[in-house]
Amino acid sequence: MSNTHGMTPTNSAIFGGSLRIPGEKAAAKTVVRATWKPRQRWRAFSSKLFFFTSLMATVLAVAALIYLLQSVAEQGLDRVSWSFITSFPSRFPAKAGVKAALWGSAYLTALTAAIAVPIGVGAAVYLEEFAADSKLRRFIDINIANLAGVPSIVYGMLGLMLFVRICNFGRSLLAGAATMSLLILPIIIVASREALKTIPMGIRHAAFGLGATRWQTVRAHVLPSALPGILTGVILSLSRAVGETAPLLMIGALSYMAFVPETPMDAFTVLPIQIFNWTARPQDEFHVTAAAGIIVLLALLLTVNALAIFMRMRYQRKAQW
Amino acid sequence: MIVTIGIIAVLLSETIEFFRTVSIREFFGSATWAPMFEPRQFGIWPLVGGTFLITAGAGLIGIPGGLGVGLFLNEFAAPGVRAFIKPLLEILAGIPTVVYGYFALTVVTPTLQRMLPDTEVFNAASAAIVVGIMVLPMVASLCDDALRAVPRSVKEAGYALGATKCEVSLQVTVPAALSGIIASFILAISRAFGETMAVTLAAGSTPRLTLNPLQSIQTLTSYIVQVSTGDTPQGSIEYKSIFAVGMLLLVVTLLFNMLAYSLVKRFRSVYE
Numbered sequence: 001m002s003n004t005h006g007m008t009p010t011n012s013a014i015f016g017g018s019l020r021i022p023g024e025k026a027a028a029k030t031v032v033r034a035t036w037k038p039r040q041r042w043r044a045f046s047s048k049l050f051f052f053t054s055l056m057a058t059v060l061a062v063a064a065l066i067y068l069l070q071s072v073a074e075q076g077l078d079r080v081s082w083s084f085i086t087s088f089p090s091r092f093p094a095k096a097g098v099k100a101a102l103w104g105s106a107y108l109t110a111l112t113a114a115i116a117v118p119i120g121v122g123a124a125v126y127l128e129e130f131a132a133d134s135k136l137r138r139f140i141d142i143n144i145a146n147l148a149g150v151p152s153i154v155y156g157m158l159g160l161m162l163f164v165r166i167c168n169f170g171r172s173l174l175a176g177a178a179t180m181s182l183l184i185l186p187i188i189i190v191a192s193r194e195a196l197k198t199i200p201m202g203i204r205h206a207a208f209g210l211g212a213t214r215w216q217t218v219r220a221h222v223l224p225s226a227l228p229g230i231l232t233g234v235i236l237s238l239s240r241a242v243g244e245t246a247p248l249l250m251i252g253a254l255s256y257m258a259f260v261p262e263t264p265m266d267a268f269t270v271l272p273i274q275i276f277n278w279t280a281r282p283q284d285e286f287h288v289t290a291a292a293g294i295i296v297l298l299a300l301l302l303t304v305n306a307l308a309i310f311m312r313m314r315y316q317r318k319a320q321w
Numbered sequence: 322m323i324v325t326i327g328i329i330a331v332l333l334s335e336t337i338e339f340f341r342t343v344s345i346r347e348f349f350g351s352a353t354w355a356p357m358f359e360p361r362q363f364g365i366w367p368l369v370g371g372t373f374l375i376t377a378g379a380g381l382i383g384i385p386g387g388l389g390v391g392l393f394l395n396e397f398a399a400p401g402v403r404a405f406i407k408p409l410l411e412i413l414a415g416i417p418t419v420v421y422g423y424f425a426l427t428v429v430t431p432t433l434q435r436m437l438p439d440t441e442v443f444n445a446a447s448a449a450i451v452v453g454i455m456v457l458p459m460v461a462s463l464c465d466d467a468l469r470a471v472p473r474s475v476k477e478a479g480y481a482l483g484a485t486k487c488e489v490s491l492q493v494t495v496p497a498a499l500s501g502i503i504a505s506f507i508l509a510i511s512r513a514f515g516e517t518m519a520v521t522l523a524a525g526s527t528p529r530l531t532l533n534p535l536q537s538i539q540t541l542t543s544y545i546v547q548v549s550t551g552d553t554p555q556g557s558i559e560y561k562s563i564f565a566v567g568m569l570l571l572v573v574t575l576l577f578n579m580l581a582y583s584l585v586k587r588f589r590s591v592y593e
Contacts, residue, residue: 043487043488046485046487047485047486047487047488050392050486050490050491051486051487053389054392054393055393055397057385057386057387057388057390058389058398058406060386061386061410061413062406062409064454065409065413068420068421068428071424071427072423142582145582146575146578146579149508149511149574149575149577150515150575151516151571151574153517153542153545153546154570156549157545157563157567239415240415243416243417243418243420245417245419245517245518246542246546249546249549250546250549272518275420275423276419276422276518279419279422279423279427279522287423287426287427290423291427294419294420297417297420298416298420301415301417302412305411305412305415309408
């Protein structure tokens, strides 16, 4: 099919139709490669190598995740049953359950949310909407960023001194929740500020133009628009609190509890601590129990995260600016 | 803000108490850590050495791995692949640290023992490996953010000069995003440094100054856990010692974090 009619030269005209013959293209490529200088060869090779290295890193990371989940599931899936969720820990691995830990986790999370959310969101609103851009504010900014990087066990030591000893809460649910609140406050503040920042200035200016005060503007317009974003941040930070172990270990959460805590001043235990204790035992049977506990914990966390993702998606659909 | 002051005040007061009984010279000068039995010795170096071993091992795995994943997500991954891998990494980042501890003890250690028979039941290597896996997603997502912030036009200028993907990536994009990438490394190191649960479960509790990753060691954090979960009376010297250890932990991580933030600030390239 040569180019005899049209004015526009096609590939087949230029290359004499050679590209249409199967195998010819690859052959041509090989011919071109043969003329390459070592430097060009290296460049082509290094590009491929680069691709494979980064691909391998990703594959390994994903494989690690799958392997981790699979090994936990293999060990513990048989142990997860209704009676595992509804019975208390026991000396006998086959009878042990997570009832106390599950309730402890639930109460602790609720109490932590009750303390940390108002303070965190309040601080974010103040910093973002009210505070003037002063040296003090910049100092607070750096401070919050730094607090988010402090190891969680240091928060545990603070909680131990401040809440258990000085405030005399004892080794109670309240002390645990207060410590956890300190831990997740920086996360809530940062996430809420990010959410507030995405609200366009125009919304605020429009409200001001109608004569609203700063507080009216924030309450009636800025906060409702930023709410989904703030909620996502809050849920994610709470899921961090659910999985955190070290600070509560410091506070002295119990490892063996045969009752469900009823008031904030009761002793408590949580899922991660229960898992830690079972894992630290030398008997293999308890490792199976630990794996089952991990499955319950991961299921809980995945549910919470799915909730956060769902809210984010709803938010993105509704946003109109 | 009050929290920071609180942390520093609490740690400082107990630390001062501790140094009244144990001299600073001994704390930093002695190489034996034996707080539990006579003769008591409080040389911090075995704990620092153990922590260093874990941090170095975790860095060795988490940093190149994370950077590799970040580069892959940025340069090669199709949007669909990206949308698949990103949530997976988020799951990996969201797994509680106890779970990693369990993984180290029941999966990584037996595997290591099969390959290297003189591995102890508690060993630094398996802890370092899981901490590496733990920090990997953080490095990956921070590197990814830093690389994404490099404007497309800069990369395309590279391609226009005939550079291959590898050349553009390593000689154009990575240098442009270097501040963010290095900051992610430092944050990863600081996270590995303060990591508690996985290390407590997997690395054991033998304060020992060693470079052999197959032996049991103790880190700063696992010492704190050991004391606070045992029945140590309040006011005793062991009890006070954990605050001195915690202080050291806080100072080091704060230094790391500040370094990371100042790096980001100073070397951030501004594109119009």
